Amino acid sequence: MNDKRPGIPTYALLGVLALLFLYPIWWAISSSIKPAAEIISDPLGFNLGDATLDGYRAMLADVPIGTGFANTALVLAIKGGMTLFFCPLAGYAFAKYKFPGQDVLFGIVLLTLMLPTLVLIIPLLLEMSALGWVNTYKALILPGSIDAFSIFWMRQVIAAVPDELLDAGRVDGASEFGVFRRIVVPVIRPGLAGLAVLTMMNVYNDFVWPVVAVNDEKHQTLQVVLSTLAQNISGNRIGADFATVWSELLAASSIAMIPLLLVFILLQRHFINGILAGSVKG
């Protein structure tokens, strides 16, 4: 690239944009610890002296947010584990082997990449009810547990690993899986870290499938718990209660945002480099 030293207009433009991007997040979190009435009377201001956890207390009393977190964590652990194990393995097969039927099989991977999730919602839901899986963890975890996008991405990442390394491993007597585990995995660690963060984000934030697949409180993921809160209270728009309701909503939204934001800030280098490593080059 042509790297001229950037001038003040560049910094001003980027600075204003960055503030616009961060402001809604800061506003939601800071307003969630305001007294309810102030969210309405003084939405722009933020007086630290009045900080209160009332919104959080009301939210905890109203919705099973703990259950939501626990369910999300469970789905995250199993579904994330499956993605991180099977997708690089399949990506490795497509990147480094030549085998009959390869093009057809990879074509299917690419086609599923283009398939809108919404097409599958109705038949998947019917399949779940035929299997007796509605309101089970199986329904939340198994569909999409090994996804085409991650395979496609891992194939890109693994294609960059030199073939000589793999052959050296084979000469040393490693099995085919041994080559993957002992040579490929260590080399693509940045790409794997990126995949881990992206998968975590997708599963944590997933909404469309969980909202149709489970409707009992016991199995609701965090996002579903959040959306039911919004629907239960969106009708309530009277005076002071209205402010309390908002305060509750902001507390719930903030508590859902904060864990992932923390992970992102801690791992941002891996996250950004991971995506940069795997995406389509110009």
Place this chain on the structure above:
Amino acid sequence: MSALLQRRAAPYVFVLPFFLVFAAFGAYPLAYALRLSFTRWTGAGEARWIGLGNYTYLLTNPEFWASLGNSSIMWLLVVPVQLVAGLGAAVLLSNAKLRLRGVFRVAFIAPFVTPLVAMAQVWIVVFDRDYGLVNHALNLAGLPDVGWLTSTAWSKPTLALLFLWKTTGFAIIILLAGLQSVPGHVYEAADLDGASRARQFWSMTVPLMRRSLSFLLVIQTLAVFQMFAEPFVVTQGGPYGSTTTAGLYLYDHITASDLGTGAANSFLLVILVFALSLISVRLLRARDE
């Protein structure tokens, strides 16, 4: 097992788990949905074969076209803005001499990491007509209230803003990755020829980035036509159906137990999205050929 045999079998074993999951939760439901789209079925009792009935019903139904119209307007509000602004931001951020580069990157990508449902709720509060932050700020500036979520004119731009806020960071990273592979000497030559920065952007950066741009175009076109959580949480499709996107309209068939029509609607949507992706990628390619 001999090493050679193992080596022949290995790739099939490695890709097998994906194909098992795909067969069970992708191919089977897809085939089932195709069959379902030719029947009338409420989810209970017998499904009745009605041939192309669901398709002709949808294609002659104004609500179906309205949902496509809503999604098309959303597309226009989101995708061109995102591609141009995202590329501009990516060019600025790719400059190695830019200070605070890491901070800016984190700031732009942070919204992408926040849960959509949580931010959709924040949007309800921020853009409320009577008590929201935005109208409060407008009033302070001496301007009247705007019905961001209650007027049919503003509901779409307000949701489009949520979508843009949430996903532009993703577009920026994809474009940054693309920019990394643009060779620097191309620009040095252009500098020697005295080409202006704007000229370089339009006649060099944009064409050189066309693969990244078409990738984003396809991904974001898919995303906009499937847009669901934003209208579902923020506006429930209102006011007056102005934010009933193609994705939300499809979901309405599930809640109405009109499953055959829903399945047909899915396939019409797939065909449309494929066609749109093809056309837009072609257009992008044609510009510099």
